[in-house]
Amino acid sequence: MSRSELADAVNAALDQIYPARNIAAHYVDHRWVGKLERGEHRWPGDARRAALRQVLGADNDADLELYSPRRADSTFLSTKQAAPGPGTWDETIHLLRDQWHLLVQNDKMFGPEYALTGVTRQLTLIDDLLHEVPHALRPALVRLAAQYAESAAWLNQSLNYHPAGHHWTQQALTWATQISDPTMTAWATYRSSQQWLTSGNPTQAVKQAATALLFDQKLPGPMRAALRVQHAHSLAATGEHRVAMLLLDDAHRWAADRHSGQPEGEHGSYCTSGYIEVHRGICLRLAQQPEEAVQVLDKALPVIPSRHRQDFASALFNKAAAHAAASQPDLAAATAHQALPIARRAGSRRILHQLTQLGSTVSRHQHLPDVRAFLDDLAVAT
Secondary structure (H helix, E strand, O other): OHHHHHHHHHHHHHHHHOOOOOOHHHHHOHHHHHHHHOOOOOOOHHHHHHHHHHHOOOHHHHHHHOOOOOOOOOHOOOOOOOOOOOOHHHHHHHHHHHHHHHHHHHHHHHOOHHHHHHHHHHHHHHHHHOOOOOOOHHHHHHHHHHHHHHHHHHHHOOOOOOOHHHHHHHHHHHHHHOOOOOHHHHHHHHHHHHHHHOOOOOOHHHHHHHHHHHHHHHHHHHHHHHHHHHHHHHHHOOOHHHHHHHHHHHHHHHHHOOOOOOOOOOOOOOOHHHHHHHHHHHHHHHHOOHHHHHHHHHHHHHHHHOHHHHHHHHHHHHHHHHHHOOHHHHEEEEEEHHHHHHHHHHHHHHHHHHHHHHHHHHHHHOOHHHHHHHHHHHHHOO
């Protein structure tokens, strides 16, 4: 497991072992696991040790190579674990997890259509393996199934295949619920909120975002930031602009660029400070403050990582939409024209669809050179 996955599993085990106690003070995150690996934590508290034993299938603390600092240092054994043996179930799960990270990168480099082919094949394989996996390893494989299903939901959303996106979100929720996994349950619920917002139902999007935040204390930082951003966007769409801005302010505490060492491809790793500020611009536009939205988006665009092409194209589209709302059709068209080739290379039909809708908005200004040039290229691209 990655550090984040082990932390999630430990927190879930704490809930199972101590159902009648408020155990939140004992929850851990990926940084705590890192300290455990480096030997900075040699003797966690009783509750955390019990959870670690359950998650890792250990009979006692010695099996985990943990020891009390009161013992002599010479009794400490290396915490390095052997790689999974060839042909074992552990190796299969390990390889499938590695493939998930690779497919996330494929989405960034080659677009969602390319990545979806691999994700769909892996889901078919995992569905077969779920009928064979030993009982002790089933939760790990079910979690991986939920992870792949949520990725399929996002990729279909990027391709504007909304029914398929909803289907895979529900499947991810079903698998995550089977094993009481807080991280995947929260993330699939977050994805559901996005889908409700896209389909024009912000009230339901707010409900789903609030439900995802019920798991907040058990999640790694970047996920906590992403959930706040989605909640803010949904609230702004219902007119709750002040609360939305406060949520975005709070999201910066957990932004991905504030947590060095977070693996690229982990849930929420895209939720950087720039991503948060893009959504501030969106919320300002929804609050009918388009000029302020443009100013915020101008500052946010340079700090979006270059490899996040869909995020960059989406930010440009939202800036163009703000210009259109400010009755600046020439600037709207020029900005959308910038976004067009990026959205095409990123393979995001969702953003191309949004640009097409913007084209309809500015089409009555075809006498303007920037508008005419954008509409001509849009016709070719779509």
